[in-house]
Amino acid sequence: MPVYCSLGHENPDGSAFCDECGEPLSAVAPAAPAASAPAAPVAPSGAAQPGMQTCPSCGAQNPQGEAFCSNCGVSLLGAPAAVSAPVPPVAPAAPAAPSAPATSTPAPAAAPAPAGSPLRARLIVEADNQEFDISGKDNILIGREDAVSNIFPDIDLTPHGGEEGGVSRMHARIFIQNGQYMIEDENSTNYTF
Secondary structure, eight states: OOEEOTTOOEEOTTOSBOTTTOOBOTTTOSHHHHHHTTHHHHTTSSOOOTTEEEOTTTOOEEETTOSBOTTTOOBOTTOOBOOTTTHHHHHHHSOHHHHHHHHHTHHHHTSSOOTTOOOOOEEEETTTTEEEEOTTOSEEEEEOOBTTTTBOOSEEOGGGTTTTTTOOTEEEEEEEETTEEEEEEOSOSSOOO
């Protein structure tokens, strides 16, 4: 049964973190991660699978192109892909039980983005699910438009409840650093989390 984060992203059962936004899923479904937590590290027991990438932090296998590890939540952007040539002969020699769950995981993962593609990202406004594609942009200012002060952010949250929600005129900045998207508060009144 899929698990959903607070933004509505679908994640495989047993995921500790959202594959799309990195949000911890333990608060959403406390019983499922506890029961599935031992199963996640068992799959990466040393056998990488085709179409998967290995988390550099915990070693868990994740579908190629995922932004965050489903086991520990660390960013996978820039993580090397699993080497498929030498490892598959080892995987079939291992117990057959881990292969069956692994077969069901790559099937849905085969359709997503190909490996080595440029950074892709989108900002989703939680209040109304409005999506902003920020792919390929190096520096994005988020805030509220104010023509009098000559402030025109790249993403204007005024029509999305920005003023009522406490968004400053120059609230935050999203930028790329070392191949990863980062967010920085621009000394806003209500901060950025």
